[in-house]
Every structure is written in C-alpha cells, then in structure tokens.
Amino acid sequence: MKKIILLLLYIFASNVLASEAEKMMQIGNQYFQGKEYEQAIGVYSKLVDANYESAALFYNLGNAYFRTGRQGYAILYYEKALKLDASDEDIKHNLAFVNSKTVDSIESFPQFFLFEWWEALLGALTLTGWTFTAYFFFIALLSSIGFYFFAKSPSQQKKYLIAGLISIILMLSCSALAVIKFNREVYLIKGIVVENTVTVKLSPDHKSGDAFIIHEGLKVKLEDTIDDWVKIRLPDGKVGWLQRNDLEII
Numbered sequence: 001m002k003k004i005i006l007l008l009l010y011i012f013a014s015n016v017l018a019s020e021a022e023k024m025m026q027i028g029n030q031y032f033q034g035k036e037y038e039q040a041i042g043v044y045s046k047l048v049d050a051n052y053e054s055a056a057l058f059y060n061l062g063n064a065y066f067r068t069g070r071q072g073y074a075i076l077y078y079e080k081a082l083k084l085d086a087s088d089e090d091i092k093h094n095l096a097f098v099n100s101k102t103v104d105s106i107e108s109f110p111q112f113f114l115f116e117w118w119e120a121l122l123g124a125l126t127l128t129g130w131t132f133t134a135y136f137f138f139i140a141l142l143s144s145i146g147f148y149f150f151a152k153s154p155s156q157q158k159k160y161l162i163a164g165l166i167s168i169i170l171m172l173s174c175s176a177l178a179v180i181k182f183n184r185e186v187y188l189i190k191g192i193v194v195e196n197t198v199t200v201k202l203s204p205d206h207k208s209g210d211a212f213i214i215h216e217g218l219k220v221k222l223e224d225t226i227d228d229w230v231k232i233r234l235p236d237g238k239v240g241w242l243q244r245n246d247l248e249i250i
Contacts, residue, residue: 021052028060037067055085059094066098072194072216072248074098079192079219079250083185086126102217106235127181134174141167189222191232191247200240204229211240220247 028043044061062077078095085091125133144164151157196216201208204226214220214234224231228244 021047021050025057025060028064032060032064032067035067037064040064041068053084055081055088055091057081058084059088059091062094062098066094070194070216071098071101072192075102075217075219076192076194076248076250079190083250084126084128086123086129099217103215104218106218122177122181122184125177127178127185130174130178130181134171134178137167137171137174141171189249191220191222191230191249193218193220193242193247195246198242198246200232200242201229202240204231204241208241212238214242219250222249 024043024047028040028047031037031040031043041061041064044057044064047057048061058077058081062074062081065071065077066074075095075098078091078098081088081091082095141164144160144167148157148160148164151160193214193216198214200211200214202211218234220232220234222230223233223239225244226241229241230244230247231239231241232247233239
C-alpha cells in the first residue's frame with residue numbers, strides 16, 4: 001500500500017512539474033515573440049537550471065541567444081536540441097545557418113565513404129530513438145513467436161518464423177546501435193567555444209606558449225581536464241589547452 005501511495009505522489013508531482021514547465025515555456029515564448037530576448041533567455045534558463053530538458057526548450061533558447069548575437073550559446077543549444085531530436089529539420093537548418101556565420105572554418109580529416117554511411121546511420125536517431133526501436137522489434141519477435149504456435153498451417157508458420165528471424169536481426173542491430181550511441185554520449189564529450197576569441201595553450205598553464213587561436217561557436221572534442229583547464233582536439237587534429245569557462249559542454 002505504501003509503494004502505491006508513493007507511486008501516486010510521484011505521478012502527481014511529475015504532472016505538477018510538467019504543468020509548471022509548460023507555463024514557463026509559454027511565458028518565455030511570449031517574451032521571444034515580443035522581441036524581449038534577454039527576458040526569454042532568463043525564463044528558458046530557469047527551466048534548464050531546474051534540469052528540465054526538451055528539444056523545444058533548447059531550440060527556443062538557441063533562437064533567443066542568436067537574436068542577441070551570442071552565436072556560441074546559440075550553437076550550443078541547437079546541438080543540445082539535436083541530441084534529443086535528431087530528425088528535426090528546423091534545428092538542423094538553424095544550426096547549419098549559425099555555423100556558417102562562425103569565424104573558424106576547420107576542415108576535418110576526410111573519411112572513407114563507409115565511415116560516412118555509418119555515421120549517418122548512427123545519427124539517424126537519438127539514443128532514446130534507437131532504444132525504442134529495439135524494443136519495438138522485441139515486441140514484434142514475441143508476437144511472431146505467439147502467432148507461430150497458433151498458426152493453422154505450415155505455410156503460416158513459415159511466414160511467422162521468417163518474421164521472427166527478421167525481428168531478431170533488427171532488434172539486435174538496433175540494440176547494438178543504442179549501446180554504441182550510449183557509449184559515445186558518455187565517453188565522447190564535445191563542447192562549444194562560447195568566448196569571442198580564445199588563445200589555446202600548449203600546456204595547462206597561463207605562462208605556456210600559445211598553440212593557436214579559436215573563436216566563438218567552434219565545436220571541439222574534450223580529451224582531458226586538469227583543475228580549471230581542458231584539453232581539446234580540433235576536427236583537423238590540433239590539440240591544446242584552454243580554460244574551462246571558455247566553453248560549454250553539449
């Protein structure tokens with residue numbers, strides 16, 4: 001009985017929080033529509049600070065930051081939105097547009113076409129998307145097994161057997177993609193430079209020599225941290241150190 005009460009309280013609290021988040025989103029949207037972009041950023045940021053996440057929230061926040069001329073933060077939140085909804089064309093369009101306005105244009109190492117196809121496949125869905133797709137094919141597998149035993153003829157059994165085998169292959173494939181996606185999100189950390197101009201150092205020390213200069217909006221890979229310093233790698237392979245407050249993690 002106690003567990004049921006706790007569950008009901010949890011559901012009630014979740015509904016209340018969702019309702020409050022929706023109200024705040026509406027307030028933020030009203031500020032944005034009224035071209036009061038700083039106020040909109042303030043409202044949206046309160047939702048982010050409360051650990052509320054949604055593609056719509058991050059997308060709107062990216063739009064508001066872009067309107068205030070802060071390209072780094074705009075790209076940051078478009079990237080965050082894309083992680084939650086990889087198929088949204090509006091997010092992709094706005095991200096590509098803002099990226100075209102950045103100072104740095106760094107070419108990554110050319111990839112073999114099979115690797116490009118693999119990256120396209122992996123990026124077709126979010127982690128949640130691949131997980132639910134794997135679950136869907138698991139349900140399809142169970143259904144095929146059930147129909148197989150209740151089939152009235154050998155020909156029907158053959159059809160359900162084939163459907164079951166296809167479901168197993170697709171379920172395992174989607175599960176593998178979900179695991180790979182999860183490992184990437186946990187271990188492959190990327191960030192966006194949010195300061196206008198950053199001088200990257202050869203080592204984590206202000207007195208160290210300068211490695212190169214990067215600018216707001218550049219997407220980098222994070223490889224190591226020492227105190228307030230972060231080791232980054234650029235798409236072209238260059239590495240260096242910058243301070244933690246020069247970038248934000250996606």
